[in-house]
Amino acid sequence: MDRSTKWLLGLNLGGFILLHILAYFGAGIDALGFSLPRPWAWTPLTYMFSQGSAIELLFNLLWLWCFSRLFMLVGTPKRLLTAYICGGMGGALMFFTAWAMGLIPGGVLLGASASIIGIAVCGAILAPDYGVNLLLIGRVTLRTVALLTVLFSLLPFLEHNAGGGWAHIGGALAGGLCGLAMRRGWMPRFSRRTIKKQEELMTLDSLLDKVKRSGYASLNAAERRRLLELSNKL
Numbered sequence: 001m002d003r004s005t006k007w008l009l010g011l012n013l014g015g016f017i018l019l020h021i022l023a024y025f026g027a028g029i030d031a032l033g034f035s036l037p038r039p040w041a042w043t044p045l046t047y048m049f050s051q052g053s054a055i056e057l058l059f060n061l062l063w064l065w066c067f068s069r070l071f072m073l074v075g076t077p078k079r080l081l082t083a084y085i086c087g088g089m090g091g092a093l094m095f096f097t098a099w100a101m102g103l104i105p106g107g108v109l110l111g112a113s114a115s116i117i118g119i120a121v122c123g124a125i126l127a128p129d130y131g132v133n134l135l136l137i138g139r140v141t142l143r144t145v146a147l148l149t150v151l152f153s154l155l156p157f158l159e160h161n162a163g164g165g166w167a168h169i170g171g172a173l174a175g176g177l178c179g180l181a182m183r184r185g186w187m188p189r190f191s192r193r194t195i196k197k198q199e200e201l202m203t204l205d206s207l208l209d210k211v212k213r214s215g216y217a218s219l220n221a222a223e224r225r226r227l228l229e230l231s232n233k234l
Contacts (some may be wrong), residue, residue, distance in 0.1 A: 032050040091171040107169055114171030125176055207223060
């Protein structure tokens with residue numbers, strides 16, 4: 001497992017524990033959740049690492065692990081972290097926009113789902129035709145995975161949770177923009193100060209392009225080791 005996935009899983013588990021410790025001492029979920037109309041300044045960031053219930057935590061950790069593994073087939077740990085944050089911030093922005101336009105009455109936004117949807121869409125933008133084998137479904141492209149994820153994310157509208165639905169839409173849009181920025185080279189790549197770093201980035205991009213064209217199985221043992229090494233380093 002790459003280090004970014006480990007960090008994200010750990011932060012979500014830590015946020016769940018912290019939220020319930022604060023609740024034990026009398027604080028509400030708005031201490032970490034993005035609450036409207038009066039949010040705390042830090043909550044547009046902390047909400048995406050906070051889960052309200054053990055069931056929600058379990059499902060979000062499972063989805064985060066699954067989509068992170070898919071993303072890492074075409075991306076790097078630092079790009080994964082970027083996609084997660086962008087998806088979460090996009091969810092908070094769309095939640096706020098829907099409230100400002102009178103589409104929702106307000107409430108508290110909590111959970112990692114907008115960020116996870118952002119990861120799924122960002123990965124699909126990076127390599128839409130990359131095929132993966134899913135249990136009970138068979139071989140599908142990342143584009144199809146992202147489309148099914150976005151459709152599934154609209155369920156909150158049917159459950160009378162419009163705020164969550166709007167946040168999911170925001171996460172999907174932000175993930176798409178993040179993926180486009182990465183493809184066009186607009187997204188910072190981190191630590192490109194030396195010739196060695198630039199050469200490593202070129203090698204990584206070459207290996208990722210080969211994976212996109214022919215699949216992970218096309219890499220030989222040395223290329224797989226090099227891809228794992230560079231993915232964890234850059």
